[in-house]
Amino acid sequence: MSRIGQEVSELLHRSMDSHVRVAVTGLSRAGKTAFISSLVNQLLHSSTHDNLPLLECARDNRLVGAKRVPQEDLLVARFAYDEAMQQLHAEPPQWPVPTRDVSEIRLAIKFQSQKGAKRLLKRTSTLYLDVIDYPGEWLLDLPLLDMTFEQWSEQQLSQLTGVRQQLAATWLATMETFDATLAADEKQIADIAAQFTDYLHQCKDAGLHWVQPGRFVLPGDLEGAPVLQFFPCTAPEGQLDQRKSYKHKPDKHKPNKHSSYAMLKHRYQEYQNKVVKQFYRKYFSTFDRQIVLVDCLQPLMAGSESFHDMKNALQQIMKSFRYGNNNLLRRLFSSRIDKVLFAATKSDHVTPDQHANLVSLLQQMVHPTWQEAAFENIEMNCMSIASIQATQAGFITKGSDNIPALRGVTLQGEPMTLYPGDVPERLPKPDYWQHNRFEFTAFRPLESAMDEPCPHTRMDKVLQYLLGDKLR
Ligand SMILES: Nc1nc2c(ncn2[C@@H]2O[C@H](COP(=O)(O)OP(=O)(O)OP(=O)(O)O)[C@@H](O)[C@H]2O)c(=O)[nH]1
Ligand SMILES: [Mg+2]
Structure with missing residues (x-):
């Protein structure tokens, strides 16, 4: 080929490369890091193994392979894939550690195209895939962007019932003696914020999911910064709606710019603008596809309060994600997600006959979001x-019956065979919790060799849904 011919071909070749950014979304412990580790692992092994039969491109023998390439943003940590693999291949195998900060990974996926010119040129195309990992807690801050400090405080304070009220006892007792109209005392505010943060940690430990603001429990590099030192507080009279009420109030109700209340409100606004908005602007504005991971099983075991708390947290978040033009993300950051997948994770905790129930339970949970997305022409599954x-x-055989069962090794190293129970097909009614309990036992990951892909269920179906059209 002449030099010019070669250059034209190179140019055409480069123009065939495409790019997709996938948002892996999910509450804390939903399984995001395990998912990203497996996704990378499956794709890296695709050139040597037949591990993705449901991915069309692999099934048609058009998938050449994948490799890790340097990410574009050099200011973000690299996703700790090697560390995750070390843990999974340790003796005994272990799960990757919980995520404390943002990280990113980029894969180049090489494939033979089926499409017109690309097919004729018989050159391979490359799809660059970017995925980010972040602590699930930070996702809970998205709905906060749509709330004033007054509204947020009201919402937080109204939730202080049941277990939450007990866990908040110390902080609430201090609040009894706190006068928000007095001149702000930074030390006092820091101390009360520490009690509020302690309450949030306790909620998390008690298996509750609605823990907001998310950075308070996982501050990343903001540890100790004043922007993480505020707490919900009822507005003192005269401060609620300043512009409207000011004229008609006697002087003693005049909003005091130097009061504790003003400081709390200012910090909340700074948190909204400098922490939450920045995070979403930087990462979520450029995504094309989204997978929402949901662990329905752990809350099913933890009981009614935990399950409803998780469902509520998920719905609050999905409200902000609403995929129409008027959604918060699109309004603020012009997000352009066109396909969303909801995945019930950890399905290996139930016997295969329960997988359909797990999917229909999740479908019911996300139904309102699904309806809206369908209306906006966004594909969901x-x-x-x-x-x-x-x-x-x-x-396992019991008399003449064969009963479905699972076998694994517990985190303590004990081999176990069990039937964990039925997954309800619909959102459980109140009496479900009296008669049923799902048994969730945490197991070690299955052993696998370094040169083998991790054992998975339906990762290929996920990849087909998220990337199939980009690999044609
Ligand atoms: N059995 C099973 N357990 C899983 C699977 N994926 C995740 N887990 C379990 O769930 C835990 C949490 O998974 P992670 O991937 O760390 O969850 P995450 O969403 O990244 O959590 P944060 O980083 O805390 O937000 C793991 O430590 C495992 O115990 C899976 O596919 N099967
Ligand atoms: Mg994680």
Whole structure:
């Protein structure tokens, strides 16, 4: 080929490369890091193994392979894939550690195109895939962007019932003696904020999901910064709606710019603008596809309060994600997500006959969001997956019956065979909690060799849904 011919071909070749950014979304412990580790692992092994039969491009033998390439943003940490693999291949195998900050990974996926000119030129195309990982807690801050300090305080304070009220006892007792109209005392505010933060940690430890502001429990590099030192507080008279009420109030109700209340409100606004908005602007504005990971099983075991708390947290978040033009993300950051997948994670914790129930339970949970997305022409789907399998499914024989069962090794190293229970097909009614309990036992990941892909369930179906059209 002549030099010019070669250059034209190179140019055409480069123009064939495409790019996709996938948002992996999910509450804390939903399985994001395990999912990203498995996704990378499956794709890296795709050139040597037949591990993704449901990915069309792999099934048609058009997938050449994938490799890690340097990410574009050099200011973000690299996703700790090697560390995750070390943990999964340790003896005994361990789960990757919880995420404390943002990280990113980029893969180049090489494939043979089926499309016109690309097919004729018989050159391979490359799809660059970017994925980010972040602590699930930070996701809970998205709805906060749509609330004033007054509204947020009201929402937080109205939730202080049941377990939450007990956990908040120390902080609430201090609030009894706190006068928000007095001149702000930074030390006092820092001390009360520490008690509020302690309450949030306790909520998290008690298995509750609605823990907001998310950075308070996982501050990343903001540890100790005043922007993380505020707490919900009822507006003192005269401060609620300053412009309207000011004229008609006697002087003693005049909003005091130097009061504790003004300081709390200012910090909340700074948190909204400098922390939350920055995070979403930087990461969520450029995504094309989204996968929302939901662990329905752990809350099913933890009981009614935990389950409803998780469902509520998910719905609050999905409200902000609303995929129409008027959604918060699009309004603020012109997000352009065109496909969303909801995945019920850790499906290897239930026997395969329960997978359909797991999907229909998740479908019911996300139904309002799904309806809206469909109206906006955004494709949605629900699946159940196990990013990294920890159990093997089989049967145990009881008399003449074969009962489905799971076998795994607990985190303490004890081999166990069990039937964890039925997954309700619909959102559980109140009496469900009296008669049923789902048994969730945490297992070690299954052992796998370094040169083998991690055992998974339906990761190929996920990849087909998220990337299939980009790999044609
Ligand atoms: N059995 C099974 N357990 C899983 C799977 N994926 C995740 N887990 C379990 O869920 C835990 C949390 O998974 P992570 O991937 O760390 O969750 P995360 O969403 O990244 O959590 P944060 O980083 O805390 O937001 C793991 O430590 C495992 O115990 C899976 O596919 N199968
Ligand atoms: Mg994580």
